[in-house]
Each structure stands twice: as C-alpha cells, then as structure tokens.
Amino acid sequence: MSSPTVLVHDDQALLAEAAAARLVTRIADAQAARGTASVVLTGGGVGTAVLAALAATGVRDAVDWGRLDMWWGDERFLPSGDPERNETGARQALLDHVPLDPARVHAMPAADGPDGDDPEAAAERYAAELRAAAGPGDGPVPAFDVLMLGVGPDAHVASLFPELPALRDEGAVAAVRGAPKPPPTRISLTFPSLRAADEVWLLAAGESKAKAIGLGLAPDADPFHVPCAGARGRSRTLFLLDRAAASELPPGTGRVTPS
Numbered sequence: 710m711s712s713p714t715v716l717v718h719d720d721q722a723l724l725a726e727a728a729a730a731r732l733v734t735r736i737a738d739a740q741a742a743r744g745t746a747s748v749v750l751t752g753g754g755v756g757t758a759v760l761a762a763l764a765a766t767g768v769r770d771a772v773d774w775g776r777l778d779m780w781w782g783d784e785r786f787l788p789s790g791d792p793e794r795n796e797t798g799a800r801q802a803l804l805d806h807v808p809l810d811p812a813r814v815h816a817m818p819a820a821d822g823p824d825g826d827d828p829e830a831a832a833e834r835y836a837a838e839l840r841a842a843a844g845p846g847d848g849p850v851p852a853f854d855v856l857m858l859g860v861g862p863d864a865h866v867a868s869l870f871p872e873l874p875a876l877r878d879e880g881a882v883a884a885v886r887g888a889p890k891p892p893p894t895r896i897s898l899t900f901p902s903l904r905a906a907d908e909v910w911l912l913a914a915g916e917s918k919a920k921a922i923g924l925g926l927a928p929d930a931d932p933f934h935v936p937c938a939g940a941r942g943r944s945r946t947l948f949l950l951d952r953a954a955a956s957e958l959p960p961g962t963g964r965v966t967p968s
C-alpha cells in the first residue's frame with residue numbers, strides 16, 4: 710500500500726477541474742499502455758463536480774470513451790433512476806454526454822433490479838461482475854487504474870461508515886444496513902477491493918471535512934473508526950483537497966499546493 714500524498718487547491722471549483730484534468734491524463738496513459746482503462750466512480754459533492762468538470766473540458770476528447778470501464782465504489786440501494794443514486798448523478802454529470810460503451814458501464818444493482826429489495830444478493834451479483842472482469846493476475850476484482858472516493862464528515866468512504874461490520878468484510882462487495890447517512894441501505898466495495906486499485910484518490914472540499922481528513926492522515930489512525938485512513942492505492946494514494954478541507958492536517962504532513 711502507498712503512503713498518501715496531499716495536494717491542496719484554492720477551492721472546490723479548482724479542485725474539481727484539476728482532478729478532472731488529472732483523470733484525463735491517467736486514463737489516456739493507461740489506454741496508450743494497455744488499450745483500455747478502468748475507473749471507479751464515487752458519489753457525493755466533489756466526486757460529481759469532478760465528473761461535471763470533465764464533461765465541460767475540451768481535453769475530454771483525449772479519452773477513448775469506448776475503451777473505458779466505469780465501476781462504482783458504492784451505491785445507495787434505491788430504485789433505478791432515483792435522484793439520490795450515485796449512478797443517477799454520474800449519468801447526469803458526465804456519462805450521458807460521452808460515447809461510452811454501455812456494456813462497460815458497470816452500475817451497481819438498484820433496489821428494483823434483478824434481486825429486488827435484497828442488498829445481500831445485489832452485492833453478490835456485483836462481486837460476480839467484478840470477478841468476471843478481473844484479469845489473470847488480479848484478485849477477485851480488476852486492478853482499477855483510478856478509484857475515486859468522497860469523504861464524509863464522519864470520515865466514511867464509499868459506504869464504509871465508522872464501526873459498521875462492512876469495514877471488516879473480507880469479501881469484495883458488502884451490503885450495508887443501518888448507515889447513519891440516508892438511505893440506510895447501501896452496497897459498497899470493501900477495503901480489500903478499494904486497495905486493489907493502482908491509484909486511490911480521496912476528494913474533499915469544505916470545512917466540514919477538515920476533521921475527518923486530519924484524522925485520516927494521522928499515522929496511528931484506526932480505519933475501523935476512521936474509514937478514510939484505510940483507503941490506500943497500490944502505487945499511489947492522493948488526498949485532493951481544497952484549503953478548507955486541508956485546514957486541520959496533522960503537524961508535519963507534507964503537502965503540495967499547486968495553486
């Protein structure tokens with residue numbers, strides 16, 4: 710697992726634009742090297758802003774959208790098209806505006822999907838889809854090129870909330886019940902799946918995230934209590950922050966301030 714690097718931008722708008730530009734480069738590099746790329750999307754304010762920034766930038770044409778797999782780190786277990794679903798936000802912000810191959814858009818099952826209102830079965834279905842896409846050298850999930858995560862004020866990432874059993878789930882995908890943030894029922898990649906990504910990017914903006922980010926970067930943080938401390942990429946972990954979210958970093962945290 711990689712140690713985090715912290716990058717601080719002036720505000721959320723700049724953070725979203727910079728992350729979008731970074732994402733284009735990372736996808737284009739992977740496609741140049743292997744012919745294909747895979748990205749894991751997040752819901753939440755900054756995650757959706759990054760997708761909207763990507764849709765708005767001319768350099769989006771540097772991506773071969775037909776050779777990109779899109780996955781999700783978590784989903785609110787609601788009916789298809791519900792405005793609270795992370796998928797709905799991602800489609801509106803980006804996916805409806807670029808020529809993706811629909812077969813490579815791997816949305817998590819909805820509560821009115823093939824498994825009905827059964828999040829455990831839906832989680833197992835998504836795990837099977839991930840397993841089927843994994844390469845020979847991979848584990849139970851593909852080696853994603855980039856996995857993005859929003860960070861909640863309680864330090865949750867994906868739908869891994871502090872002290873819930875999903876944090877200790879050794880499978881690839883967990884059903885989550887009793888989430889403190891609505892809706893209570895969700896589906897989430899587990900820590901082992903998040904850590905399969907080559908690069909993990911944690912995105913946070915605003916003062917309400919400062920404490921969680923500070924705790925997540927503390928050297929002795931326990932991911933069971935501070936989930937964002939447990940999300941790390943194999944090659945690289947980036948904390949992409951705005952100034953407000955970076956206002957409570959632990960003393961001695963190295964940071965890069967590009968703007």
Ligand SMILES: O=C1O[C@H](COP(=O)(O)O)[C@@H](O)[C@H](O)[C@H]1O
Nearest residue numbers: 751752753754755859860861867
């Ligand atoms: O519920 C969720 O929240 C987080 C963070 O959202 P934010 O609006 O506070 O940035 C998000 O990353 C996650 O995917 C989502 O399901």
